[in-house]
Amino acid sequence: MIPTADVDVDPAFPADLSMGLPDEDDVDEEGYGYFRDVWTIGAVDRDEAVRMIEEERRLVNLVDQASGTPAEYEAIARAVEVGELESLPPGYADQHPDSELVRIVGRDLEDSSPLDALELGVAGLSYAMASIGCFTAASCRSHHSDNSWSDRPVIFFAAERPTVEWLTPLVRESGCGYSDGSERAPRLLVLEAPSITNFMELADRVIHQAKHHDPVKAPSDV
Template sequence: MIPALDYTPDADIPHDASFWMPSEEDIPDDEGIGYFRNVWMLLNEPEDVTRHVIETESDLITLVDHLTVSVEEYEALATIIDKGYSGKHPPGRLGHIIRTEAPELLEIAADDELPLYDLELGVAGLSYALSTVGAVPVASCRGHEGGWSDQPVVFVALDEQRARWLQPLLRESGCGFHISRNREEFLVIDSPSIQHTNALAQEIVREFDGHTDLFDRWLDLSVIDARYN
């Protein structure tokens, strides 16, 4: 049971998009950009790592869809995947189903390496995919009722060249662009469900396929790495 919002995303690039991208000097040492909390930088992640995250995420989405029958169960199981098992069994039917059909999820503690590297189900793969093509994901959320986003979103620093390359992939996967008030320097990729965002991540790596010459180089990571040498 994967929740899906009933709306049609707009894949057109907003007319007031700034296409802002950070320079090496804008990249902090130990946090993210854009004044979001509990974020960190994903910069030019290797394609093999990204493919692993996307495939793992796809398998977990299929598992969650198979095991849950309500939004409450979906949220409980997705939280275990996102944050690790807290030691408290989910109540009722879901707890029994996890113990019998996916007990490996109960072996992942919060202080272990999490399956999606501390990102949330449905937006981890897209965040890594954007990083691999040279964009800079800055914040993400799979969508929580009453949370800071009620739908899957990834905020991303994106130049015009990559935005136009991404646009048909968004349209094909059922995702869209928008700009968030007070975060106008970033483009936001939104979707009705985490299945759509994972589909977009798959489309990105399929289309990119290691062709690093597709885009202009933006960040020189050697400048950033030199800070630690």
């Protein structure tokens, strides 16, 4: 039960917005854009991005199969992300003690997060974008709660104009869109979508297309 938001997104190339990577002096331990609890992913190669995309899809499929409502999806997804059996729906761990999902959630807390502490549905795309030279500043899969800071899946990012031009047809084909993130910091754009399924499709398209066509050398006639 992967939630879908009833929102419209604009897949048009954001020609009127400022673009470019942030200056090194503008990025510190708090990241870029005055977000909380963020960190810089840094350089990512294609193989790293592919591994993240594949692991994310495996985990999302498990959570999807185990949940029947948005509330159940939220509880199980959070349990996977933070490694807390207590976050699973009441009684789930007792009813399915040998399930792969319970094993993943009950992992040793000293082990690394399955998605490097990123959320389900935004991790793969964040890594895919980093692998083509984008700077990702923050992300949110959107949560079934009153505390969610976004009503739709979003990734705030910065990139050079040719990279955004290269990315735009893939954004359109996957049902995603752009919006202006510059209220947070100059040159920030927002990738947004109705569902993380759109983001996962976009991640696949980015990795596949980048294998055959360098985004830095992409044509500008999008």
